[in-house]
Amino acid sequence: MTLARTAGLTEVQAEMLATVRSFVDREIIPHAQQLEHTDTYPADIVERMKEIGLFGITIPEEYGGLGESLLTYALVVEEIARGWMSVSGVINTHFIVAHMIARHGTPEQRAHYLPRMATGEIRGSFSMSEPDLGSDVAAVRTRATRSGDDYVIDGNKMWLTNGSTSNLTAVLVRTDLGEAKPHRNLTTFLVEKPVGYGEVLPGLTIPGKIDKMGYKGVDTTEAHFDGFRIGADAILGGAPGAGFAHMMDGVEVGRVNVAARACGVGIRAFELAAAYAQQRSTFGKPIAEHQAIAFKLAEMATKVEAAHLMMVNAARLKDSGTRNDVAAGMAKLLASEYCAEVTQESFRIHGGFGYSKDAEIERLMREAPFLLIGEGTSEIQKTIISKGLLRDYRA
Numbered sequence: 001m002t003l004a005r006t007a008g009l010t011e012v013q014a015e016m017l018a019t020v021r022s023f024v025d026r027e028i029i030p031h032a033q034q035l036e037h038t039d040t041y042p043a044d045i046v047e048r049m050k051e052i053g054l055f056g057i058t059i060p061e062e063y064g065g066l067g068e069s070l071l072t073y074a075l076v077v078e079e080i081a082r083g084w085m086s087v088s089g090v091i092n093t094h095f096i097v098a099h100m101i102a103r104h105g106t107p108e109q110r111a112h113y114l115p116r117m118a119t120g121e122i123r124g125s126f127s128m129s130e131p132d133l134g135s136d137v138a139a140v141r142t143r144a145t146r147s148g149d150d151y152v153i154d155g156n157k158m159w160l161t162n163g164s165t166s167n168l169t170a171v172l173v174r175t176d177l178g179e180a181k182p183h184r185n186l187t188t189f190l191v192e193k194p195v196g197y198g199e200v201l202p203g204l205t206i207p208g209k210i211d212k213m214g215y216k217g218v219d220t221t222e223a224h225f226d227g228f229r230i231g232a233d234a235i236l237g238g239a240p241g242a243g244f245a246h247m248m249d250g251v252e253v254g255r256v257n258v259a260a261r262a263c264g265v266g267i268r269a270f271e272l273a274a275a276y277a278q279q280r281s282t283f284g285k286p287i288a289e290h291q292a293i294a295f296k297l298a299e300m301a302t303k304v305e306a307a308h309l310m311m312v313n314a315a316r317l318k319d320s321g322t323r324n325d326v327a328a329g330m331a332k333l334l335a336s337e338y339c340a341e342v343t344q345e346s347f348r349i350h351g352g353f354g355y356s357k358d359a360e361i362e363r364l365m366r367e368a369p370f371l372l373i374g375e376g377t378s379e380i381q382k383t384i385i386s387k388g389l390l391r392d393y394r395a
Contacts (some may be wrong), residue, residue, distance in 0.1 A: 003301055004267055004308040006075060020079045023052065028083030035084070036363050039209075039216040041165060042087055049120070054061070054091055056118030059098050063114035070253055071315040074260040079310070081228050081264025082271075085367045086217040092257050093162050096250040097124030097170045100188070104246050106238045109190065113168065122192075125166035127223060128247055129159040135380045137172070137244065138183040142225060144173040149174070149232055153189070153203075153225040161259050163221030164197050164206050171223070172247050176253075177238045186243035188236040197221075203228030214366030252328050253318060254375045259311040259331040262339035262371045266304045269339075273297065273346035280351075295348060300342045307335035326388035333381040336371040343368040 009017070014233060023336070028045060035042055050076040055141055058073050059065025073095060080088040098117045101109055133139045142155025169192060175187040191204070195256045199205045205224040212220060227353065236246055277288035287293045314331040317324035343364050347354045372378060 003270065003304050004078065004263060004306075004387070006312055007064055009075075010059050013075070014066075016068070016072065017075055017079060019052065020076050023048065024079055028080070028087055032084035032087075032196040033360060033363065035303045036086065039211075041083075041187035041219065042217055045087055046090055046120075049087075049091065051350045053118075055094060055120035055123070056098075057118045058095060058102075059114050059118045060102060062105050063102075063110065064118040065098075065114070069315070069319045070082050070256060071312065071319055072312060077257055077260040078267070078311070080259040081249060082219070082268045083264075085261055085265055086215055087369075088257075089161055089215065089218040091166075092254065093166065094120075094124040094260075095257065096254050097126050097168060099253055100126075100170060100236060100246050100250045103192070103249060104237045104242070108233075109157075109236070109238075112175040113190070117168075122168050123162065123166045124168045124170065125130075125160060125162040126170040126172075126250060127157040127160045127163075128172045128251075129157065131156055131158045131222075134159075135352075135376055137247065138186070140172055140174050140186055142171070142173045144175050144187060144189065146175075148314065150229050151189070151232060151235075155225050157223040159210075160206075160221045160223050161218060163193055163223060164209065167195055167296070168192055169223070170236065170247075170250075172385040175243075177241050179241065183244035184241055186247075187240040187387075188243035188246045189230055190234050190236055191230065192234075201228065214363070215370045215384070217395075227376070251375055252325060253284045254316050255328040255332040255381075256311065256318065256324075258371055259307070259314065259328070259335035262332075262335035262368075263304065263308045263311050264338040265364055265368055265371065266300075266307060266335070268359065269343040269346040270297075270300050270304050272361050272364075273300065273349045276350055276353075287349070296345050296349060300345050301344050303338040307338045309335050321335070326392075328386055329381040329384040329388070331377075332375060333378050333385070336374075337378060339371055340368045 053212050057066035057068050065214040077088045101113050128137055143169050144151040144153045171191050174185055179185050194200045197208055199204050203226050206221050210220045277293050278286050280287050310331040314324055314327040317327050345366050347361050350361050353359050
C-alpha cells in the first residue's frame with residue numbers, strides 16, 4: 001500500500017499530481033538541504049513553478065488560470081511540502097490572496113490582478129498579525145484614516161510571509177466606521193509594492209528578514225506603515241468594513257493548506273524512517289525487523305493516512321460550498337499534531353545520525369513545529385471546533 005493516495009480523482013488531477021511528484025523528486029529534494037541550510041530563496045524552483053502553472057492553479061480559466069479546486073491545490077501542496085515545506089510557503093500566501101480577490105474583489109480588481117497572478121508575475125502575501133497580537137484578529141491596531149479620496153495607513157505588521165519577495169500584499173487594518181462590534185471596523189487593502197527591503201514605497205518599510213528556527217528560504221518580515229497613502233480603490237471589494245470576513249475566508253482555506261503541508265512533511269518523515277530502518281542493522285538484522293521499530297512504523301503510517309483523509313475531506317467540503325470551519329480546524333489540528341509526532345518518531349529511529357546536519361530528518365524536526373502554530377495554534381483550532389460543535393449540538 002502506498003500512503004496518502006486519494007480516491008476519485010479526475011484524469012486531470014491525477015496527471016497534475018504525477019507531474020508535481022516528479023518535479024519534487026527531481027528538482028526540490030536534491031537541492032532542499034543546501035538551500036535550507038544557507039537560508040536561500042529557491043529562485044530557480046519558483047521559476048519552474050511558474051512554468052508549470054502552479055501560481056494560477058485555482059485562478060479561474062477566464063483570468064488565465066487552471067481553474068482547479070481547493071482539493072487539487074491541497075494535494076499539490078502536500079506533494080511540494082514532502083520535498084521542502086518552504087517551497088509550499090511561497091505559493092500559499094499567493095493562493096490565499098488570489099482566492100480572496102476571486103471571491104471578494106470588484107470586477108476591476110479581478111481583471112487587474114488575477115491574470116498576472118496566474119502567471120506568477122504578481123506574487124501575493126497577506127498580513128494580519130501585529131507585534132502585540134496574533135490570533136486576536138479583531139484587536140488590529142494598524143489604522144487607515146480617510147484623507148480626501150485616499151486613506152493614510154499607520155502602524156506595524158508582523159510575521160509577513162514572503163514580505164520582501166511578494167509584490168502584492170493584502171493588509172488588514174482598522175478603519176473607524178463607528179461599528180459597535182470591533183471586527184466590523186476592519187478593512188483589507190491591496191497594496192502593490194516593489195520587492196526588496198528598506199523603504200520600498202514612501203511610508204512603507206520592509207526592515208529585513210526575521211531569522212527563524214526553521215521554515216528557511218522563504219522570507220518572513222515585518223512591515224512598517226508611516227503615513228502611507230493609498231487610494232480608496234485599493235480596498236478589497238470596494239467598500240470598507242468587510243476585511244475581517246475576507247481574511248477569515250482566506251484563513252479557512254489556509255488551514256486546509258497547513259493541514260496539507262503537515263501531511264507532506266509527515267509523509268517524508270515516514271519515508272525517511274522506513275528507508276533508514278531497512279538499511280541500519282543491529283543484533284544481526286535490520287532494525288525494521290525489531291518489533292519496537294516495526295510498531296513505530298505502523299503507528300506513523302496510520303497517523304499519516306488519517307491526517308491525509310481529514311485534509312481531503314475538509315478540502316472537498318469547501319469545494320462543495322458547504323461551511324467547513326469545523327472540518328478545516330479538525331484537519332489542521334490533527335495533521336499538525338500528527339506531523340510533529342511522526343517526525344519525532346522518525347528522528348528517534350535515525351538515532352545519533354538524525355542529530356547530524358547531514359540528515360534530512362534534522363531539517364524536518366525544525367520545520368514541523370511551525371505547523372503547530374501557523375494559521376492558528378492547536379488551541380485556537382480547539383476553540384473553533386468546540387464553538388462549531390456547540391452550534392450544531394445545541395441542547
